Amino acid sequence: MHELSIALSLVEMAEEQTRKQGGSQVFSVHLKLGLLSGVVKDALLFAFEAASVGTLVEGATLMIEELPVVVFCPNCQQEQTPCELFQFFCPVCATPTPEIRSGKELTLVGLEIA
């Protein structure tokens, strides 16, 4: 359960950005979350609420966009999404696909502030 640590970092980062932009309140926090990030969405939502108490972020909505896993198949020479989340082989030709193009994101992408 490291989502609380992650939520604290997220709140800190959101506050920092808001101040930098001259804002004093945050309405929503937009996050991209890859399915391989190792972070559980529901746990993060829960932790975010607790972590934001007493900050500029208190009361803000955390909007999470989950991103699929995209790998590169060296045989097909193109990007693919594995059939099983954590099984890294090409869904077309079954070649192992160690190269992960996306799915590990844990990125703050935007803030709605005033």
Next chain:
Amino acid sequence: MTDTQPRLVQVREHVLKKNDLLARALRARFTAAQVLAVSLVSSPGSGKTALLEKTLTNLPRDCRTAALVGDLATDNDAARLRRSGAPVRQITTGTVCHLEAEMVQRALGDWKLEELDFLFIENVGNLVCPASYDIGEHLRLVLMSVTEGEDKPLKYPTIFNSADAAVITKMDLAAAVEFDSAAAYRNIHLVRPGIPILEVSAKTGQGMEPWLNFLQSKGQKTSTRD
């Protein structure tokens, strides 16, 4: 009265940026000092400390080693590892379930890294949380013991996917628990295609020589040593 109309500002920052930057700086420091930083992750009781104990004792004398070891409480592991004669520091995390780059940086303190060849960092026994945190290591090893079941990689894919090599431990018990080596290899490679897999028993010494050779082949000063 100031403008209170909400507006959307774009940001594009990794949430663990602070940790990542610190980890990158640590890795640069290790590289500059030519010390190979090796981290060990596994579930509690997979034998990280036992393997490390034997590793610190059995690496050739000209390999200079040190270790950091993370646990929620006690310095029992550090005390065990210190018997090897290598400098060892315990990181007690309190309630935190993983190591972060900042904890590693703090624990290094006044150690002279350039006088070391290997720095081992034993993470908190946990197969979930350490996956998200870069702690500046060059090489992340994931350990699984034969008693844990061949499907461990499928159950905890994120951590196996983040590792550079896998070590199967307690091989002396393999026959007793009817460990299916082929299935374990298949599962590891399903979640992390192509990574090297080693088999060891810290108790009997089985597989220790290939393991030590593997480490030394990754060592940064090996090319300058006779």
